Amino acid sequence: MCQWNRLLFALGIITLSLVGTWASRLTLGITESVLTKEVGETVVVKCKPDKEDAVVTDVSWTIDGAPIPQGQEHRRRVEEEPWNNCDTCKMLVIDQVEVSDEGEYECKGVVDGSPRSASFTLFAQRVIKVINAPTTQSFQEGMDALVKCEVSYEPDQPIVEWFDNGQGKISNDGEKVFASDKGLTIKNISRTDEKTYTCQARTTGSGGLAIERIPISVVVNYPPKFAVREKAIKSWIGATVALHCKAEAKPAAEYMWLVGPDVLHLKDWERETGKVFEVMTNATDKSSTLKFRVDQLKDFTYYYCNAENKVSIESPNAKPDEQKIHLLEVHPPDQPVDVKEDQVSSNTVRLQVTRPLNDGGIALTGYKVKYRERSEQQEGMWSAAKAYPVGDTVKIEHLNPSTQYEFEVSAENAAGISGALSVIVRTTAGPGGSTQAAGSLAASALLLAAFTLTACW
Numbered sequence: 001m002c003q004w005n006r007l008l009f010a011l012g013i014i015t016l017s018l019v020g021t022w023a024s025r026l027t028l029g030i031t032e033s034v035l036t037k038e039v040g041e042t043v044v045v046k047c048k049p050d051k052e053d054a055v056v057t058d059v060s061w062t063i064d065g066a067p068i069p070q071g072q073e074h075r076r077r078v079e080e081e082p083w084n085n086c087d088t089c090k091m092l093v094i095d096q097v098e099v100s101d102e103g104e105y106e107c108k109g110v111v112d113g114s115p116r117s118a119s120f121t122l123f124a125q126r127v128i129k130v131i132n133a134p135t136t137q138s139f140q141e142g143m144d145a146l147v148k149c150e151v152s153y154e155p156d157q158p159i160v161e162w163f164d165n166g167q168g169k170i171s172n173d174g175e176k177v178f179a180s181d182k183g184l185t186i187k188n189i190s191r192t193d194e195k196t197y198t199c200q201a202r203t204t205g206s207g208g209l210a211i212e213r214i215p216i217s218v219v220v221n222y223p224p225k226f227a228v229r230e231k232a233i234k235s236w237i238g239a240t241v242a243l244h245c246k247a248e249a250k251p252a253a254e255y256m257w258l259v260g261p262d263v264l265h266l267k268d269w270e271r272e273t274g275k276v277f278e279v280m281t282n283a284t285d286k287s288s289t290l291k292f293r294v295d296q297l298k299d300f301t302y303y304y305c306n307a308e309n310k311v312s313i314e315s316p317n318a319k320p321d322e323q324k325i326h327l328l329e330v331h332p333p334d335q336p337v338d339v340k341e342d343q344v345s346s347n348t349v350r351l352q353v354t355r356p357l358n359d360g361g362i363a364l365t366g367y368k369v370k371y372r373e374r375s376e377q378q379e380g381m382w383s384a385a386k387a388y389p390v391g392d393t394v395k396i397e398h399l400n401p402s403t404q405y406e407f408e409v410s411a412e413n414a415a416g417i418s419g420a421l422s423v424i425v426r427t428t429a430g431p432g433g434s435t436q437a438a439g440s441l442a443a444s445a446l447l448l449a450a451f452t453l454t455a456c457w
């Protein structure tokens with residue numbers, strides 16, 4: 001038992017003394033002997049003794065045996081990094097690793113009098129790199145657009161193909177589109193070319209298949225353009241008008257209103273006429289509306305809507321567009337030329353209406369008819385006016401049988417209502433009485449008179 005103890009004690013002493021005298025080494029602070037970095041990344045590797053108090057001299061770095069220079073001008077360099085008893089300690093720095101940086105890196109030095117070294121292998125992993133391919137690219141319509149997609153796959157170029165989403169692969173037709181290592185050129189680009197394209201880069205090299213798909217949305221801008229450059233709006237004193245203005249433009253146009261024979265700015269016209277205008281911008285389509293109340297003859301003039309956008313401002317071969325709106329005065333129509341009895345039954349009367357000669361400058365919207373009962377003794381109350389569509393006749397229903405009515409017919413348009421033309425008609429006797437042609441009413445009135453006479457006989 002005691003023998004064993006003594007032996008273990010002795011072993012302990014040996015171990016302790018071995019550790020105590022263990023020579024210091026250089027370490028690189030990386031766990032694996034292979035360091036993998038993507039092309040373009042930065043490499044920083046420090047080289048230090050593993051013991052704080054070790055004395056280190058003559059530190060140097062090599063790649064595949066060749067010395068690595070010092071100095072900021074070198075992309076691959078060593079930088080001084082003194083440490084405790086190591087004035088010559090240096091770290092390895094590689095900015096933007098390239099495939100050519102691959103190799104065996106070694107840090108050498110003399111540690112506590114003994115030459116030491118530590119090494120690792122650098123592997124630069126090739127990745128497809130997007131150098132310049134903005135996800136949204138804007139062009140002006142009509143130009144030869146270069147949709148940028150610059151990619152690299154050090155040290156070679158990947159194969160770049162273009163896809164038009166929904167349409168498939170774009171073939172180089174050499175006329176309208178062609179691809180280069182800078183991107184896809186679309187000649188005389190038009191708004192129908194506005195869509196999302198995919199720039200696809202792929203490799204087939206020894207590093208295995210790599211693929212990168214970059215969606216690029218192409219925006220095609222164009223200056224404002226009005227579908228119609230001149231139009232007329234009809235209005236009348238007392239009306240509130242809303243003049244709408246919308247030009248086709250990308251980006252959406254901004255609008256400015258001008259008024260009057262001298263084409264004044266809205267503010268000047270307001271000062272001159274005392275008018276109050278309201279200008280509204282539609283949040284959805286950015287169109288502009290000029291709203292005001294027409295209350296003087298001066299308001300019947302020209303209104304100009306000027307549209308411009310970034311393209312018309314910045315491009316020398318594009319210009320703003322203008323729409324001219326003529327506000328025309330219209331009036332209520334004249335009264336109908338003639339109104340007369342057409343057909344009569346026990347509870348309906350159909351009147352024949354001859355349109356007014358003058359509609360006031362704007363289409364008729366209908367006729368208004370009111371009526372009242374009449375007898376020799378008294379006149380009834382006027383009914384509420386009822387609207388009828390414009391036509392050759394109006395048919396008034398739900399009347400009482402054997403009753404005399406007075407009808408008043410006027411014509412109407414958006415500007416107002418005409419004076420009324422009246423006619424007196426008598427409905428026929430008895431429920432279910434058959435329709436009579438005009439003229440027979442007189443006969444039935446006669447008959448009635450005859451009957452009265454007989455009764456009094």
Ligand SMILES: *[C@@H]1O[C@H](CO)[C@@H](O)[C@H](O)[C@H]1NC(C)=O
Pocket residue numbers: 142188189190
């Ligand atoms: C460009 O395209 C437009 C249609 O988008 C066409 O009207 C015009 O003539 C073309 N211009 C040229 C120079 O080819």
Ligand SMILES: *[C@@H]1O[C@H](CO)[C@@H](O)[C@H](O)[C@H]1NC(C)=O
Pocket residue numbers: 282283284285
């Ligand atoms: C704004 O414009 C949209 C689209 O043209 C239209 O549907 C909408 O009614 C407009 N809104 C107003 C408040 O005028």
